[in-house]
Amino acid sequence: MPPKMDFDSYDVGPFFDEMFTPDGKPRPGCRMLHDKIASLPPGEILARQAAAEQAFYDMGITFTVYGHEEGTEKIFPFDIIPRIIEAAEWDALERGLIQRIRALNLFIDDVYHKGRIMADGVVPRAVVESSSGYFKECQGLNPPHGVWCHITGSDLIRDEAGRFMVLEDNLRCPSGVSYVLANRRILKRAFPQVFEAIDIRPVDDYAPLLLDMLHAIAPQATNRPTAALLTPGVYNSAYFEHTFLAQQAGIELVEGRDLVVADGYVHMRTTKGLKRVDVLYRRVGEDFLDPQVFRPDSLLGVPGIMEVYKAGRVAMANAPGTGVADDKVVYAYVPRMIRYYLGEEPLIDNVETFLCWEDKARKHVLANLDTMVVKAAAESGGYGMLVGPAATPEEREAFAAKIEADPRNYIAQPTVSLSRAPVIVDDHFEGRHVDLRPYILYGDDIRVIPGGLTRVALRRGSLVVNSSQGGGSKDTWVLGPGASARS
Amino acid sequence: MLSRVADAIYWMSRYLERAENIARFLDVNWHLTLDTPGGRGEQWMPLVSAMGDYDLFAARGLPGNRETIIRFLAFDPEYPNSIASCLARARDNARTIREIIPTEMWEQINTFYHLVREAAKGCDAVLNNPYHFCDEVKRRDLTISGIAGDAMSHDEAWDFFRLGRLLERADKTSRILDVKYFILLPHPTDVGSNLDYVQWAALLKAISALEAYRRRHGRIQPERIVEFLLLDHDFPRSVLWSLIRAQQCLHAITGTPMGYFANPAEKRIGQLCGDLAYMSVEDVVAKGLHEFTDNLQTRMNRVDEAVFATFFSTFPAIDGASQQ
Structure with a gap:
């Protein structure tokens, strides 16, 4: 008898x-789903979970496992129980994200032009110019419509009180949106x-919006612009x-050598010439x-571009240089x-952040390593970080030494107990910590994909959600206006 | 279309067609063994020769029996033309052009690849009875062809898909004919004698041609079979049919009117089609079938080289020089 799964x-x-x-x-917004799951016959949830995993496998959304039998492939872990966000909650988040992206874009444009925000002493020049995403080669550039960050994925978390906060802003090449679309299909x-x-x-409509955005930033003399996605390769x-x-x-996928x-x-280079x-x-x-401007040994790029x-x-999305704002100190x-450029109060807060290059903050961090999360400023993917409460004393000691050696490269935040959502574990449900990465497009205007x-x-x-560190994903449902009232 | 993409779609298609043809060869040989009890019909080495890979098999130092040869042709990961290798390479190519081909096609190729991998793990079942496996391989590839025909825009990508497939098919049809003919009738002067009905029928069955042949010519006669496989105007696996369609694809890609050429690929395939179209089976037999098919394969290889030089050579996909 297969297990009956309920909550x-x-x-x-x-x-x-x-x-x-x-x-x-x-x-309220979860009641309908909850009742549906509780009403399913024994074994049904696991069967649907298995069917979803098989679908990912058949679609070839897999990665290759090395060290095992050659060519063994696995899917990225996926849990079929969706995470639901209610309409009003989402609308507030959307406003906050639009505000944030607008300010970040003004900041990037400012950095590569007059640098007013540095001259006015709001952001230290040293912080900006030491950001690994800052390229002095981009000084004075004018991307179309003054937009730099066309595609952003900001990571949001929720604390014990359910308050959303921004954990970091991904402005380089945020990935994962294809999983949003694939997860939805499977669900x-x-x-x-x-x-x-x-x-x-x-x-x-993410893909059509992406295309609209790419067309919106095309050089103005172009009637029917040709857009392409430049990939490092297979x-x-x-x-x-x-x-x-x-x-x-519906755009071309090109490599540098194309x-x-x-x-x-x-x-x-096409079959009919250039x-x-x-x-x-x-x-x-x-x-x-x-390679003529940046790393000369690069084989992935295009000389002269x-x-x-x-x-x-x-035109390029994101504009070269955008990564300056993708730094954990920035x-x-x-x-x-937000206050400086827009004269507004932030609608979504940051997580409280201690900058280790400030003496006072660093002392605080070093004294409280066992309660803090420490991150390297330019790293991503869950690399180069210390989760204080989960670390051994030796690990904390080693990390303290790294901070002392290169304070600019580290920030620390109090450990936030991320919100949890139920996931299938064997034959029952258990709570696991989650975060949320919304995707924001900025062409003519700013659009946030729901969820x-x-x-x-x-x-x-575990508090580490990155796929490189054993994380999985869920579909995210944003309810329409009035949805929870009807259900 | 990007040169790299055109190259990938052409080779993806060729590898799929190749896998299907190998499954056809294996299937028909297996049935032959059932029709001729006592092992008299157990001729498996000719299949390896048909692929032109006798040396590769001989280097393994294995006896050429049913088990070793099915394993070699179907599953050997080191043998570049095995069904398993063809699927792996078709999928590698497909992976680089996932944005060009329909999602359904990618999923078919992907699940097809996994099917063959799984079959390779439990390959004893296939060695004992290859029928179901071969049938499945044929069906899967026919499905992919169907998706190409009905779910893909008939644009340049489709023409490259067809071009690869048709050139591969023409090559394989000529090879199977050559080998069987060579076994059955070593000397051209023997044509018309010593018919082995079972063997010839099996040959036709291998390329799904037996029923179509019967309707066209009725009795099994070697000369008519040679004519049917080389020169028939209606049968979609005959060499001439495949080459003329391949020629049409080339001209659709370039926009050059038929009857003219603008590049070496068009020139070579046009000459080849012209020669075949104005040839009778008596001419072929007079020349010697083996000599004829040998020459045919050489000329088809030169068409392939010209396609490479004309469309892909600036940018071979996945080390394209090694695709063959």
């Missing part, structure tokens, strides 16, 4: 739970009746996403973009940027 023995624990109130009742197969019954905001870990987005947006600069323009490219969605970092870019004959100044990628720390008690 009767589900333990909310001392955390904010995305599906349940502290007394164990489903939140529609898993819970079709629920989709019929409640108003869930669609995410399928061995890149996000290659599936690159092919998926190119396919969904492109050539000739007669002042960027061209693709064809001009007007806009590049680049998934290649600045370092590798143009920066000259064309400077002349306004090709992040700490975003609330100040985003909910990442799950699958190991019991």
